[in-house]
Amino acid sequence: MIDSLILQQGSDWRAQAEVFDEIFFVFLALGTLIGTIVVAYMLWNVYKYRDDGGEPKEDFDAPVVGELPTGQGGPKAKKLFLSFGLSAIVVISLVVYAYGILLYVEEGPDAGEEGDIEILVEGYQFGWEYEYPNGHTQTEELIVPADQRIDIQVTSRDVWHSFGSSELRIKSDAIPGETSTNWFSVSSEEVEAQGGEATYTVECFELCGQGHSAMKGQITVIPEDEWEEWYAGTEGENASRIDGTAVGGVPA
Numbered sequence: 001m002i003d004s005l006i007l008q009q010g011s012d013w014r015a016q017a018e019v020f021d022e023i024f025f026v027f028l029a030l031g032t033l034i035g036t037i038v039v040a041y042m043l044w045n046v047y048k049y050r051d052d053g054g055e056p057k058e059d060f061d062a063p064v065v066g067e068l069p070t071g072q073g074g075p076k077a078k079k080l081f082l083s084f085g086l087s088a089i090v091v092i093s094l095v096v097y098a099y100g101i102l103l104y105v106e107e108g109p110d111a112g113e114e115g116d117i118e119i120l121v122e123g124y125q126f127g128w129e130y131e132y133p134n135g136h137t138q139t140e141e142l143i144v145p146a147d148q149r150i151d152i153q154v155t156s157r158d159v160w161h162s163f164g165s166s167e168l169r170i171k172s173d174a175i176p177g178e179t180s181t182n183w184f185s186v187s188s189e190e191v192e193a194q195g196g197e198a199t200y201t202v203e204c205f206e207l208c209g210q211g212h213s214a215m216k217g218q219i220t221v222i223p224e225d226e227w228e229e230w231y232a233g234t235e236g237e238n239a240s241r242i243d244g245t246a247v248g249g250v251p252a
């Protein structure tokens, strides 16, 4: 696939947030450009063909309602084909581009040798519970390492919820008896930029009852070595980090 070649050069993964921001920018820029051209051309024609009170020229070929202006290969037909052709090129390019890039979002980057980390996310009225591969469970705060592909399997134990983080641009339905999958990845550069610990707010995006608006959580991303140390300590159901402090200020 073209998109995977472009997007996965080296080990530089692109976060979903980056991909969606790019799509947004491309569509906004193209929309603004084409919108400006179309409106300007329309205004110019409004001015050019305004009713100045004079008689129309003899060769004036007035358009007929319900008939395509064929013009027998004349200027009108050329304009028609040009505008159809250009529109088709723009629309088809956008479809191919957006579809390719969304395939990447769907499949996610290659987790490589280290593999990915699978987290089970279960929504309930009103909160989130996370289960790690070693069986350790935690509520409210999900602690994951940087530079790793994190796979989430989202479900619910009662009513419909939706697990998401606006900053990470991820959102997955949490439906009882069903599992939706998603992934995210935060680079160590980002974690460093946020002072050694990157935090992202988690919210419920499906109106699920009285406590819906308070159904918040947090994703905390810490450096890999730090995380491994913390994770090793969770074997005995110890949710706090090795140094005894809770991560991100949320009680463990």
Ligand SMILES: [Cu+2]
Binding pocket: 123, 124, 160, 161, 162, 204, 205, 206, 207, 208, 212, 215
């Ligand atoms: Cu909810």
